[in-house]
Amino acid sequence: MDLDKAHTLLTSKTPQFNTSSNFNQAYRQKLIENLSLDSQGRPFKIMVFRGSPKSSRKSIRFVDELRQEVAAIFEKDCKQTPYRCIPKGEKRVLDAPRLRNDYYSNIMSWGMNNMLAVALGHELYLWNSEDQAVHKLLQVRGGNDWPTSVTWSEDARTLAVGYMCSNLQLWDVESSKLIRSLQGHSGRIASTAWNGHILTSGSRDKSIINHDVRAANSLASCIKRHADEVCGLKWSTEGNRLASGGNENLLYIWEASKMSSSKFLHRLSDHCAAVKALAWCPYQNNVLASGGGLSDGCIKIWNTEKGICINNIETKAQICGLEWNRHHKEILSGHGYSIRENQNKLCLWRYPSMTKVGELGNHKSRIINLCQSPDGITVISAGADETLRFWDVFGPPTAGAGNSMVSDLQGLLSFRTSLLR
């Protein structure tokens, strides 16, 4: 016996004569009229409960906030794919005056020593993420030169700084001293990447140079394959492969052992704009993510063994950076200009399904660079709006709801008011 059906048939139903909205309106009106006097003929008023008497400063009423929170948790439980709560706000915003609005530079790097190196205009600053101390490392005299590429070595003992005028310097940060100047390029150095004692630099002069920083004659190999500025450069985590992206929309994959012969492993031409954003997957060997510029806006996932594109996402916005999440299987993209969507935003994508988990971003103008903290939890976006915004978006696997809910703005720190050590 179908109990539900039986019950329905037994209980009297309100016959529906008319489903027109007029009837419902009239019915509703009748109902309201009838309900304005209670059974004893007393008039009444209706109130709805809204909040705690203690909710003073916050405009969000506590009960509403609570209900939203709980409803969000419920929604999370309802969905088939697990939904991760991503922070709605930045953990921190740093003032970054004179940050150059130049798509091709890579002016930010966060080292294993917890120091963030960032080039602002003609100056290069170091920010200590442990005590938030700021220290100016260098300043370029003369108006025509400035740092265009900054990268920490893997052990964070040396900082590589590439310049507009093609100079490449190595700095020892402990002593704040210039150790070495490396020559070889004839154009600005847009990208740099370390592989142990090898420092690779990509330049506007279209070449890629590998320097062995231990040798007196540092130049180990010079590769001339790109037809335009080499704006993206990343070594794989094992150090066996190098990915280089150019302004002529090409992506090359090189093998470390075959660098001197200029023979590439793969030449990938799927992008239709400059390939600046490159990131190797931390959990799958030889999987690379690349992001295209304004006319392209695609994140492409590559199997670099076979040289094939295994996934493609159209973000419809200029991609300036890609960062893989080591704690969850996700990848974050940072965006600049767009005519349609995702402008100035950070988008989080689930891997390998490439479904969008969410988006972040309060930047008032385009994002130029992305980098992530050594512990893999925080991502910084550097924007043309002269701010560095910190997002705790990559949380560890066991993050509870509290960890990723609305974070407070922790205040502004201006580089201008820093003291020299």
Next chain:
Amino acid sequence: MASRTVAKDIITLRGSAAIVSEFFGYAANSILYNRGVYPEESFAKVKKYGLPMLLTQDEEWLEAGKLQRVVMVIMSKATKEVLERWNFSIETDSDVVEKGVSREKSDREIMREIQAIMRQIASSITYLPCLDEPCVFDVLAYTDTDVPVPFTWIESDPKLIANPQMVKLHSFDTKIHKVDTLVSYKNDEWDEQ
């Protein structure tokens, strides 16, 4: 806790108000839990923060004899359409409010009546339509028109269901306050066929 007189059979206005507001607490918890409005893990949070504030106000109104109804409305989170309406109507003995007399009824009997209602709420899931989508709830209070709107409440519309199905549950009576329970719900779509 409201004070109750030592002799168990005597009920004062204050005591009755305490019983009724306590009942609302149990009923609200039970409804939210049984209807699955919130997942079980976060339930403790709702219980801890939301309801006590609500109940303190109810108790105040009950003592003044100015609370006529408490309604728990369950709505679709997405569309805000009202899916279920749990209506608790209150009849107050005005003599007690005006003259401050007390009444006689055994505590145990009142508890029995309340338990019967609680069981009915729990078993309502057998006939109430499934709440398939995420839901949120609201608590409405129908009061006398001369009651000032407290800081934590705002004036509201009744949030009715059009053409509802209604089921009347048991009532309980402290001899000072009589509470009737009625649940109305939106017709389940496939019923019409």
